[in-house]
Amino acid sequence: MTTDSTASDDQAIVEPTPPALDEASILGRNKRLLLSALRQVGIAQVTITYVGMGDSGGVEGVEAAMPEGTCFKAMAPVTLHTQRATYSDGAWQTTEVEHSVPIEQALRDFADEIVDWLHGGWENGDGASGSVVFDCAKDSVRIEHTAYFTDSDYEETVL
Template sequence: MNTENPTADHVATEARIKAEIAAHRASVRDVEARCKAAFLPLLIGHGITRVEIHYDGSGDEGMVGDVVAFADEQAAELPAILCDHYSVEFNGEIESRPMQLEDALSAFAENAVCDHHYGWENGEGAHGTIMIDVATGAVTLTHNERFIDYDTTEPEL
C-alpha cells in the first residue's frame, strides 16, 4: 500500500474509523456523566464524602475490589439502596439498569478502567484506585501499569 498517496477508499475508511472512535468516546463520556449524576446525589444524601474503589489484574484476569466509603475521614457503610447504572453496550447503545449502589459504583469503576486503560488486566497487568470526591464530583483514576524491564550492558573484557 502506498501511504504517500492513499486511495479514495483508504481515505474514506480512515475517516469512518476516526468517526466511529470519536462517537464511542463521546458515548463513554456521556455514560460517565450519567453514572455520576445517578450516584452522587445518593452519596451526598447519606453523608458519604469520599469513595475509593481498588482494582488489580494480570495474566488476562482482573477484578474490581472493595468499594470503601468515607464520611469525612471515617469509614462508613454504603446504604443498601438502588442506583441507576449506565453502560455502553457492544452494539454502541447506552443501557440503563437499577442495581445496588455498591454494585453500581463497582461497575462504574470497571467500565472506567476498561475505557481509559484497555487491556489493563493482560500480561503483567495493572492495579490502581478510583477515588470519588463526592462534594466536588471529581473522579480520579490512579493507574499503575506493571511491566518487566531489564538493563543490558556489554563491557568488553
C-alpha cells in the same frame, strides 16, 4: 561519544494530557448520577480498589468515608445508563437502557468501565493496580493507576 546539547537535566518532562470524559456519554452521565446518589446518603468519599495481572483482574474492594454512626447501604438502588447490543437482520444494533442496581455494584461496574476506557488491557502481562476515588465535595472522580512491567537492560561490550 555524542551528547545532545539541546537537552538539559532540569527540563520538565511533559506528560500527555489524559482524554476528557464526555459528560454527555454514558460514563459521564453515570458519574454524575453516582456522585449525586452518594451525596444524598451523606457519603463524602468512596474508594474502589482494583488489581490484576496475567490476563485477569478486577475490583478488590469498596470503602466509603461516612459520617460517624452511619453505615454504607451497599444494597441501596441507583438507576444508571448502559448500552445494550443485539444482532438483528445481519447487523449489530445498540440501544441505551436504564437499569437499577445496588449502589455498591454500580460503583464496581463504573470503576471497571472507566479503568478499561483509560487503560485498556491493564490486567494483561505484569498487570496493574489502583483506585477509583469518588470525591463528593469536589464533584470529581480521580483514577490513581500504577502499571507494572518487567524491565531489562542488555549491554554488550567488545574490547
